[in-house]
Amino acid sequence: MRRRLATILTAALLGSALLLPLTALPAMGADSVAVLAAQGPTSTEGLDPMSPDDEDNEFAPAQYEPNWTWRAGGKGLLALFLAITGYLGLMYYLRVARPRQRSEQS
Numbered sequence: 001m002r003r004r005l006a007t008i009l010t011a012a013l014l015g016s017a018l019l020l021p022l023t024a025l026p027a028m029g030a031d032s033v034a035v036l037a038a039q040g041p042t043s044t045e046g047l048d049p050m051s052p053d054d055e056d057n058e059f060a061p062a063q064y065e066p067n068w069t070w071r072a073g074g075k076g077l078l079a080l081f082l083a084i085t086g087y088l089g090l091m092y093y094l095r096v097a098r099p100r101q102r103s104e105q106s
Helices: 002-028 068-105
Strands: none
Touching: none
């Protein structure tokens, strides 16, 4: 078993040691320059954007109203959590606490 593990470990280390320089070869021979980002002009042309609260803004978002399912889901999840907790407490009492009390009384 140790011999197999040593063989697998040696092969993995040798493979990673040989693979690492091979991945760097394409980057070494790159003569072209790639521009990843460029800074745009400093002055912006056009109209200034209106704030969402501006009365003249026809594209302002509607006032936010919480979703009904969000409120109902919160209450439903609370009820589910309380039901599961109560069930676990009842099962503990029936399976562990009551038999322990009976065995101590006997």
